Amino acid sequence: MPPSDPAHPPNAPPGLIAPSSGHSPFARIALPTAFPASSLLRGQGAHGEHTSSPYVTDQPRSALNERFGGAEYVPPHLRQHHHHASSSSSPAGGTGARARAGTGGSEQGQAQGGEPRGQTLEEMYSAPENTLEIEVRDPRTQEFGRKMYTDYEIICRTNIPAFRVRYSSVRRRYSDFEAFRDILERESQRVNIPPLPGKVFSGRFTDEVIEQRREGLERFLQIVAGHPLLQTGSKVLCAFLQDPSWNAANY
Template structure:
């Protein structure tokens, strides 16, 4: 019986190394988790507003804290986005969820806005040029004393 001909090198399977438990389940080399949650509506009548909790967990060195929780209003996000646009001319900053003028305090509207704000924040916080080049990014996400007037 003849031996089967040897396959060309390009068709041979590479040796596959088994990953260790630590490699599979360990902390990734760089990770960034941003969550926008727990909307709370404050005030009465025309003075009502909703703010959102921003939870950040990361091991990326540019962020001063490994874990942080802050609260921000939609108007804070608007100002933050404007500052990012001025600061980062090489990066296209995504838009925020649109302004709502009717039923803006309904559960559905608040949840849709929360989802949009989370997507926005995950996108900008995950951008490498913004992580290294933005002065306002880490402050907005992590500083409980963040004040838009410091950045205008």
């Protein structure tokens, strides 16, 4: 007589799933007496016909691995022999995966059939080829005799060769922006120069008005400085952004 299985006591009622150790977090569920084992593998349609389950397949693992881009399936008891056979068939100049890893991951990232590859660490963390950051900040209201005006600091960070330096800081007032825009329109007939924020005749030195003008001037500079035709064809663009001694009379 075969020994009794503690997970399935002989006196347990039919259709009852018993826990193996009594510590299972799942509740025991009473199943119907006539519960065909085949229903676990295939679903049943509305009229009792069997339909294929999306979770069950009769394909061998090697076929699935090949379909999803994996290597050929090797049984566990043959893996050591398969590893020695594949390593011995590698060329003498470099041992398989170790030789490919030494190329900086370029071969590893290349997929078969010309499919796109992932980025390498060098590509992920290196500086972009072309960067340009324009920031207008730190508005200051100045007194010039009986008149007052507000000027702004322009910060430019870039590695584009068209600009003279990578980092610059200059101060410009609103009238400088007006002269700069007029020069751009004369220089560049093919580029539509965006408008400046409008003039303010009352309350122009309040914090709210100054901040609105600062935002408008920053958007204006970001548009014109990022235009490739102005970067290569304008003589005044880089000077206005980076030359502290810029003078509109020279253009």
